[in-house]
Amino acid sequence: QVQLVESGGGLVQAGGSLRLSCAASGRTFSNYAMGWFRQAPGKEREFVAGISWSGGSTDYADSVKGRFTISRENAKNTVYLQMNSLKPEDTAVYFCAATTTRYYGGSNSAHYDYWGHGTQVTVSS
Secondary structure: OOOEEEEOOEEEEOOOOEEEEEEEOOOOHHHOEEEEEEEOOOOOOEEEEEEOOOOOOEEEOOOOOOOEEEEEEHHHOEEEEEEOOOOHHHOEEEEEEEEOOOOOOOOOHHHOOEEOOOEEEEEEO
8 A cells, every 4th residue: 555645836926846755655765657647626637747756758638738747756755746836727726646557657547556645736817
């Protein structure tokens, strides 16, 4: 069983930055492909960014490319999402996800086996 705990959300003005963290349990974090998803009120959950086991492969939703960066620190069992140039439309609950059966989970939420409870990000205009 893998447990994921997100942190780092909050209220920020448009143009500002936040860094989300996701701490994972388990001794084989380096074998987990990780992803970040978000869900805004009244909308479906959507892919934000993904990263492979090694960190060598990353991918982003078009809406966040050039503004968000996903990274991981396997020694700390943690994956990060650095969010810059935030916009009001980035307001959502952000979820961390993990898969232990794939090198890279990609944008399909069905590929991920474990999910955190989410952290709220609110961007004011």
